[in-house]
Amino acid sequence: xxxxxxxxxxxxxxxxxxxxxxxxxxxxxxxxxxxxxxxxxxxxxxxxxxxxxxxxxxxxxxxxxxxxxxxxxxxxxxxxxxxxxxxxxxxxxxxxxxxxxxxxxxxxxxxxxx
Amino acid sequence: xxxxxxxxxxxxxxxxxxxxxxxxxxxxxxxxxxxxxxxxxxxxxxxxxxxxxxxxxxxxxxxxxxxxxxxxxxxxxxxxxxxxxxxxxxxxxxxxxxxxxxxxxxxxxxxx
Numbered sequence: 001x002x003x004x005x006x007x008x009x010x011x012x013x014x015x016x017x018x019x020x021x022x023x024x025x026x027x028x029x030x031x032x033x034x035x036x037x038x039x040x041x042x043x044x045x046x047x048x049x050x051x052x053x054x055x056x057x058x059x060x061x062x063x064x065x066x067x068x069x070x071x072x073x074x075x076x077x078x079x080x081x082x083x084x085x086x087x088x089x090x091x092x093x094x095x096x097x098x099x100x101x102x103x104x105x106x107x108x109x110x111x112x113x114x
Numbered sequence: 115x116x117x118x119x120x121x122x123x124x125x126x127x128x129x130x131x132x133x134x135x136x137x138x139x140x141x142x143x144x145x146x147x148x149x150x151x152x153x154x155x156x157x158x159x160x161x162x163x164x165x166x167x168x169x170x171x172x173x174x175x176x177x178x179x180x181x182x183x184x185x186x187x188x189x190x191x192x193x194x195x196x197x198x199x200x201x202x203x204x205x206x207x208x209x210x211x212x213x214x215x216x217x218x219x220x221x222x223x224x225x226x
Contacts, residue, residue, distance in 0.1 A: 006156075009154065032212045032213070034214055034215075043204075043217045043218065043219045043220065044204070044206075044215075044217040045217075046214050046215075049214050051212075090156060090157065092157075092215075094211070094212045094213070095212075096212050098211065099164070099170065100211075101145075101147060101159055101162045101170075101172060102147065102159075102206070102208070102215050103159065104149070104156045104157040104158075105156050106154060106155055106156035107154075107156045107157075
């Protein structure tokens, strides 16, 4: 069975600091990978996705993520965070196998102080 | 306006009562999902359905039931057998398999 692990439960940064949130997955086959964000009081939104091709994917609001197949990782990065990036971030995996569903990690809460 | 509608936004029930959460979509997406979100637990999959009249159990299906009689609708019933039903419930859809999910606003269920 597939699974997703997010290493950091809570990250606290000052504005303009760089961000990297870890995500590792467990699945031996082909995967599609996603990062979602949940701002306080809002519904989950897609930040970025990886299906195939260039392993460095860019998303909305200056976020990017790199797929490293050999490490089963899909870490999220942003060079300079803003106070408005305060939110909960979820990594998710969809295994390219018929009948499977989207699986999420436990999430990382990011708090950015101004 | 295309989207996913979950209702109600807040729901209170007495212990021992069954309760049904509504999820309707007009995106014409094939697959629909129910997740439960608890602090520190992320999103855990309850049930999902990839076609009408068919659904599969997720990781935490015990105490829940679903139906998929129409493409647009995927209601979730939280039964009295669910030991800890108080949570935030999210409905999602995907256009096909392996693609990104779109989420509703969620229903916060409190059982007292």
